Amino acid sequence: MGGCIFRDAPAHVSVTNNKMPSIRAVASRAGVSTATVSNVLNARRSVAPDLAARVHSAVQELGYIADLGASRLRSRKSSIAGVLVPDIANPFFGAFVGALEAAARRDGYDLLIVSSGGDPVQEAARLRALLTWRPAGVVVIPCDDSLAARDVAIAAGVPMVAADRIPSGEPIDLVAVDNFAIAKQVAEHLLAGGRRHILAATGHLAISNVNERIDGTRAAVRELGGTLEVIEVGLSYPESRARLDARFAAGPLPDALFTLNNLATLGALDALSAHGLTVPGDIALVGFDDEPWMHVVSPPLTAVRQPVEQMGFEAWARLMARIGGDVSPPVQVRLPCTLITRASSLPIDAAAMASA
Amino acid sequence: MGGCIFRDAPAHVSVTNNKMPSIRAVASRAGVSTATVSNVLNARRSVAPDLAARVHSAVQELGYIADLGASRLRSRKSSIAGVLVPDIANPFFGAFVGALEAAARRDGYDLLIVSSGGDPVQEAARLRALLTWRPAGVVVIPCDDSLAARDVAIAAGVPMVAADRIPSGEPIDLVAVDNFAIAKQVAEHLLAGGRRHILAATGHLAISNVNERIDGTRAAVRELGGTLEVIEVGLSYPESRARLDARFAAGPLPDALFTLNNLATLGALDALSAHGLTVPGDIALVGFDDEPWMHVVSPPLTAVRQPVEQMGFEAWARLMARIGGDVSPPVQVRLPCTLITRASSLPIDAAAMASA
DNA sequence: ATGAAAGCGCTAACAA
DNA sequence: TTGTTAGCGCTTTCAT
Numbered sequence: 001m002g003g004c005i006f007r008d009a010p011a012h013v014s015v016t017n018n019k020m021p022s023i024r025a026v027a028s029r030a031g032v033s034t035a036t037v038s039n040v041l042n043a044r045r046s047v048a049p050d051l052a053a054r055v056h057s058a059v060q061e062l063g064y065i066a067d068l069g070a071s072r073l074r075s076r077k078s079s080i081a082g083v084l085v086p087d088i089a090n091p092f093f094g095a096f097v098g099a100l101e102a103a104a105r106r107d108g109y110d111l112l113i114v115s116s117g118g119d120p121v122q123e124a125a126r127l128r129a130l131l132t133w134r135p136a137g138v139v140v141i142p143c144d145d146s147l148a149a150r151d152v153a154i155a156a157g158v159p160m161v162a163a164d165r166i167p168s169g170e171p172i173d174l175v176a177v178d179n180f181a182i183a184k185q186v187a188e189h190l191l192a193g194g195r196r197h198i199l200a201a202t203g204h205l206a207i208s209n210v211n212e213r214i215d216g217t218r219a220a221v222r223e224l225g226g227t228l229e230v231i232e233v234g235l236s237y238p239e240s241r242a243r244l245d246a247r248f249a250a251g252p253l254p255d256a257l258f259t260l261n262n263l264a265t266l267g268a269l270d271a272l273s274a275h276g277l278t279v280p281g282d283i284a285l286v287g288f289d290d291e292p293w294m295h296v297v298s299p300p301l302t303a304v305r306q307p308v309e310q311m312g313f314e315a316w317a318r319l320m321a322r323i324g325g326d327v328s329p330p331v332q333v334r335l336p337c338t339l340i341t342r343a344s345s346l347p348i349d350a351a352a353m354a355s356a
Numbered sequence: 357m358g359g360c361i362f363r364d365a366p367a368h369v370s371v372t373n374n375k376m377p378s379i380r381a382v383a384s385r386a387g388v389s390t391a392t393v394s395n396v397l398n399a400r401r402s403v404a405p406d407l408a409a410r411v412h413s414a415v416q417e418l419g420y421i422a423d424l425g426a427s428r429l430r431s432r433k434s435s436i437a438g439v440l441v442p443d444i445a446n447p448f449f450g451a452f453v454g455a456l457e458a459a460a461r462r463d464g465y466d467l468l469i470v471s472s473g474g475d476p477v478q479e480a481a482r483l484r485a486l487l488t489w490r491p492a493g494v495v496v497i498p499c500d501d502s503l504a505a506r507d508v509a510i511a512a513g514v515p516m517v518a519a520d521r522i523p524s525g526e527p528i529d530l531v532a533v534d535n536f537a538i539a540k541q542v543a544e545h546l547l548a549g550g551r552r553h554i555l556a557a558t559g560h561l562a563i564s565n566v567n568e569r570i571d572g573t574r575a576a577v578r579e580l581g582g583t584l585e586v587i588e589v590g591l592s593y594p595e596s597r598a599r600l601d602a603r604f605a606a607g608p609l610p611d612a613l614f615t616l617n618n619l620a621t622l623g624a625l626d627a628l629s630a631h632g633l634t635v636p637g638d639i640a641l642v643g644f645d646d647e648p649w650m651h652v653v654s655p656p657l658t659a660v661r662q663p664v665e666q667m668g669f670e671a672w673a674r675l676m677a678r679i680g681g682d683v684s685p686p687v688q689v690r691l692p693c694t695l696i697t698r699a700s701s702l703p704i705d706a707a708a709m710a711s712a
Numbered sequence: 713a714t715g716a717a718a719g720c721g722c723t724a725a726c727a728a
Numbered sequence: 729t730t731g732t733t734a735g736c737g738c739t740t741t742c743a744t
Contacts, residue, residue: 024738035739131421132422391723391732
């Protein structure tokens with residue numbers, strides 16, 4: 001352990017501007033006590049109308065903005081929440097955080113957002129950084145099933161809810177998507193279209209939601225017949241492209257491709273065209289995660305739409321419940337996905353007709 | 357004005373968990389004063405090695421995590437920075453914030469991120485919410501040229517740097533892209549390919565960076581001949597698609613389309629195929645903002661790549677300078693974009709050959 | 713209904 | 729080198 005409980009980097013921080021008036025300035029300008037100012041602004045105790053009016057105009061004139069840090073210190077009530085995602089620059093996590101922010105805002109919370117970079121060590125370190133601000137609670141999208149962040153949150157006694165990926169071990173509040181059900185539906189759709197050999201392409205197998213997706217696919221294959229092959233294509237676009245390239249060059253071709261994340265979909269499109277394979281003629285393609293561009297390409301791509309906004313809302317709702325003192329056992333919320341059927345997964349016969 | 361200087365929503369906040377040990381707990385466990393603990397952890401004054409060791413083990417044993425809110429209150433040094441973007445769920449802003457976060461982290465700062473939703477009123481309100489946490493500085497992507505947030509930041513004396521869009525009025529530190537130069541280059545590229553009638557499609561004309569792009573395009577047209585037509589297609593995907601649909605149905609067709617943002621590019625692709633127009637045969641297409649999918653579609657899309665990570669880094673660098681006390685006049689940093697040339701903007705003759 | 717005073721966790725000034 | 733004390737801006741007793 002690098003061992004420092006404080007910041008990762010030395011804080012070359014500088015003196016904050018002290019132009020901002022304090023509650024005392026407001027109080028003296030309004031000719032009341034600081035307690036009264038506080039009571040007016042927080043509507044805590046009733047205050048005579050004229051005093052309240054004087055306070056309000058003092059606030060206005062001075063441009064007073066309360067210091068919530070100081071407020072939290074004294075009141076022990078925090079109106080900040082922490083968010084820990086693998087990478088805020090990833091559109092999926094961005095959308096999640098956007099929904100979270102909207103929900104949090106409605107409840108009067110601000111969000112401190114940090115990225116773990118997909119590294120469990122960073123995950124724990126960044127959570128510690130979050131806790132230095134004493135958030136009322138934390139929402140985290142774990143970078144793997146181990147959820148390194150859990151221990152430190154538990155030790156600190158800060159409510160935490162996980163989202164998207166499913167941590168192993170001790171149960172914890174979780175909001176995720178019904179990976180199994182939708183993957184099964186995808187496979188059923190492909191098999192119903194006459195496909196027999198499904199190739200599932202995923203970044204990493206170490207992530208639980210991916211395994212649920214594979215399990216769902218396998219369940220359908222077992223029920224309806226056909227074969228399932230799984231290939232790990234890594235986490236970067238060029239890598240996934242190369243892996244699929246190699247696979248297409250190597251063995252007998254599948255007649256359906258199910259890409260389990262966006263990067264894989266991109267790599268697949270590239271590798272398919274490099275090998276002169278047509279979609280859906282030679283191979284049907286279905287991607288996990290629907291994105292706006294998928295219906296402007298040709299053929300338009302069949303995709304699984306994840307209810308990412310709803311995930312954000314639900315995660316926030318769970319967190320609020322915990323912050324509010326809910327001590328019931330951890331719950332798992334599973335949200336249904338939608339299969340958006342487009343031309344890339346047309347049944348074999350229809351695809352053949354179209355290309356003829 | 358709804359008039360409350362505090363939160364937008366009533367804070368139904370709850371008592372923070374008080375399981376966390378304070379610096380006093382550490383001090384007494386280590387048998388030293390709180391000042392010594394502080395000095396050890398912040399490496400401020402030199403402390404005898406044995407005392408330091410005792411402090412460190414006490415920290416370890418108790419799982420002590422310093423309260424940076426309290427620290428800031430006393431030291432008047434803030435290690436938090438505010439970020440205000442139109443919409444964190446937008447991939448472009450997400451990428452920007454990601455870069456900003458990486459840079460901030462290296463300097464020991466955490467980020468409080470809020471979205472204005474593209475609404476100037478919200479912009480000001482959200483900035484006030486940020487200031488409530490006494491950030492050392494603020495980075496903002498304004499929602500329009502008026503930059504409603506400016507006044508409140510200035511009044512509070514908090515350093516602020518703007519990014520991406522160019523606020524009018526009083527100069528302010530700004531990091532943006534060289535819109536004019538790259539747009540000119542795009543137009544030159546199109547004209548050199550034998551195109552004569554460029555249609556530039558934008559969301560809104562009220563945003564300065566868009567106008568710079570149009571000016572750049574116009575400059576090339578003036579120099580090299582040809583015509584420029586500008587069309588406003590709104591901010592949503594369906595709207596942009598409908599507007600372009602109408603335009604294609606109405607008048608003489610352009611032979612080049614320059615979409616000034618991502619939504620417009622998506623809408624264009626849709627409208628083009630709806631009208632049976634081929635790219636680049638009938639119309640060349642160039643989009644502002646390069647995205648991963650653009651080179652897997654057919655034809656691959658020519659696009660302007662914005663150095664969004666670098667924008668984040670530069671913005672942070674400017675902010676750090678200001679936080680560090682730099683009082684020199686505001687500067688404008690302009691970053692160069694790159695034109696990624698792909699098949700969608702092939703010269704007329706090559707395009708004709710390809711389709712023949 | 714209002715004010716005075718104490719104190720949240722921390723660090724800066726001052727003593728020793 | 730270390731400890732003691734005061735006080736950051738706020739809210740919360742406790743008086744009045």
